[in-house]
Amino acid sequence: MTCQELQEMFELYALGALEPEERTEIEAHLARGCENCGQALANALALNAGVFSFAPSIKPPGRLKRRLLTSVGVHYPGWGWVWALGAVCLLLVAAWLGVEERSRTYELADARRALLESNGERDRLTQALQFLSDPQTRPASFGRGQTAPPRGYVFLHPQMGVLLIASNLPAAGAGKTYEMWVIPKGGTPQPAGLFQSDGMRALHILSGPVDVGAIGTVAVTIEPAAGSFTPTMPIIIAAPIGS
Amino acid sequence: MLFLKLLPAGLAFAILQVALRLADDANLARRLKAREPKAMNDLYDRYGRLAYSVICRIVRNPSTAEDLVQETFLRVWNRVQSFDAERGALGAWVLTVARNRAIDHLRSVDGRMEAGAIELDHLERPGLFAKLDSAALAMDRVRRLKSAFDKLTPTQRQVIELAYYEGMSQSEMAERLKQPLGTVKTWTRSALKILRDELAEAAIA
Numbered sequence: 001m002t003c004q005e006l007q008e009m010f011e012l013y014a015l016g017a018l019e020p021e022e023r024t025e026i027e028a029h030l031a032r033g034c035e036n037c038g039q040a041l042a043n044a045l046a047l048n049a050g051v052f053s054f055a056p057s058i059k060p061p062g063r064l065k066r067r068l069l070t071s072v073g074v075h076y077p078g079w080g081w082v083w084a085l086g087a088v089c090l091l092l093v094a095a096w097l098g099v100e101e102r103s104r105t106y107e108l109a110d111a112r113r114a115l116l117e118s119n120g121e122r123d124r125l126t127q128a129l130q131f132l133s134d135p136q137t138r139p140a141s142f143g144r145g146q147t148a149p150p151r152g153y154v155f156l157h158p159q160m161g162v163l164l165i166a167s168n169l170p171a172a173g174a175g176k177t178y179e180m181w182v183i184p185k186g187g188t189p190q191p192a193g194l195f196q197s198d199g200m201r202a203l204h205i206l207s208g209p210v211d212v213g214a215i216g217t218v219a220v221t222i223e224p225a226a227g228s229f230t231p232t233m234p235i236i237i238a239a240p241i242g243s
Numbered sequence: 244m245l246f247l248k249l250l251p252a253g254l255a256f257a258i259l260q261v262a263l264r265l266a267d268d269a270n271l272a273r274r275l276k277a278r279e280p281k282a283m284n285d286l287y288d289r290y291g292r293l294a295y296s297v298i299c300r301i302v303r304n305p306s307t308a309e310d311l312v313q314e315t316f317l318r319v320w321n322r323v324q325s326f327d328a329e330r331g332a333l334g335a336w337v338l339t340v341a342r343n344r345a346i347d348h349l350r351s352v353d354g355r356m357e358a359g360a361i362e363l364d365h366l367e368r369p370g371l372f373a374k375l376d377s378a379a380l381a382m383d384r385v386r387r388l389k390s391a392f393d394k395l396t397p398t399q400r401q402v403i404e405l406a407y408y409e410g411m412s413q414s415e416m417a418e419r420l421k422q423p424l425g426t427v428k429t430w431t432r433s434a435l436k437i438l439r440d441e442l443a444e445a446a447i448a
Contacts, residue, residue, distance in 0.1 A: 011435050012413070014339075014371075016346070016363045017406045019414060042374035047435075047442050049335035050388040051407050052342050053293060055300035064295070064309050065287050068316050074280045 010044035131163040142239035154218045154239040162206040179223040185216035272328035294341035301345035315341040326369035336372040346410035391441035399434035
């Protein structure tokens with residue numbers, strides 16, 4: 001082939017797109033140091049590079065540069081320290097907000113609990129006042145004249161139920177609670193609710209209609225925290241209801 | 244620089260830009276050869292996007308393209324000592340290496356690897372780029388080349404794309420297009436002549 005014919009194939013040669021025999025012929029020719037063909041090959045490489053650059057421009061991901069520079073041992077600080085600082089600040093703010101939020105949540109829960117307790121206490125006192133002010137209420141007392149027994153009153157009302165007001169209660173102990181019992185005349189004790197004392201004083205109400213005439217005794221025992229269906233401990237209060 | 248004052252402002256600016264970029268490329272090549280740590284950073288800033296775009300166009304897979312860009316720049320970094328910093332066209336070399344890495348990958352996937360790998364490696368030697376016009380990637384030349392490419396017939400464009408972006412030989416193209424080899428060679432030769440002539444005119448202008 002002539003130089004002219006060979007030069008028409010230089011672009012394909014530089015792309016590695018020629019058949020083996022054509023490639024061999026070009027390489028043999030270039031090896032002889034043909035000046036014109038050397039320049040023509042350079043022009044072909046330039047044309048090829050121009051065609052490569054037609055590719056639609058796509059931005060590479062930022063990590064690629066970091067990865068490349070790291071692979072050749074170049075330290076690449078970039079903006080990493082800013083992100084790191086930002087991340088630390090965010091963590092600190094998040095932690096502070098978390099603590100604040102938790103503290104606020106606890107405060108709110110405490111306040112809600114106190115309010116509920118306060119409302120419950122108010123309702124019980126209101127109910128107790130209704131007991132005391134109603135003419136149908138029948139009182140009974142217990143513990144009078146004894147050395148250091150629990151003392152107090154039991155009030156019975158046919159519609160409102162049974163009200164117990166007690167003081168000087170012995171400590172129930174860990175995992176224990178007080179349980180009131182309504183014992184019918186000649187019958188077995190019926191559970192009438194669990195309650196706790198406040199500094200050895202207690203107010204407990206069994207709400208609902210009761211057959212006042214049939215009740216022989218109102219008693220209190222110390223039971224396990226979950227309560228019992230029958231009294232298992234010694235009776236600490238026994239208030240006999242007179243007929 | 245007096246002649247620049249006689250040219251229209253836009254043209255003078257373009258010439259200055261090209262001159263500055265070429266001076267930069269020669270300087271950058273010297274710094275790469277001196278193993279300046281920041282030189283690799285600058286090389287990537289200048290040609291990383293272009294190399295990534297070429298590779299993406301060929302392999303059409305961003306994750307593979309990242310690996311191949313890394314391979315391209317490592318190859319340039321490892322072979323830059325043989326590059327002629329004063330006369331070579333750094334950008335054209337980087338793009339050629341990028342394209343060849345991507346084509347090698349395609350060939351390995353297609354099972355066309357064996358001869359191709361050695362062949363392409365041989366065709367991206369830094370010495371080949373010593374006689375290159377260092378303005379090969381000047382914007383106005385690329386623009387004129389692209390304009391000429393757009394005017395090619397569909398079949399001419401197709402064979403150019405198969406050769407440049409799929410690394411096919413003319414016999415492989417003939418098989419793919421189900422055309423006689425002679426026809427494919429005619430399309431390829433005529434397309435390349437149009438592009439070559441356009442580039443020659445751009446160089447004179």
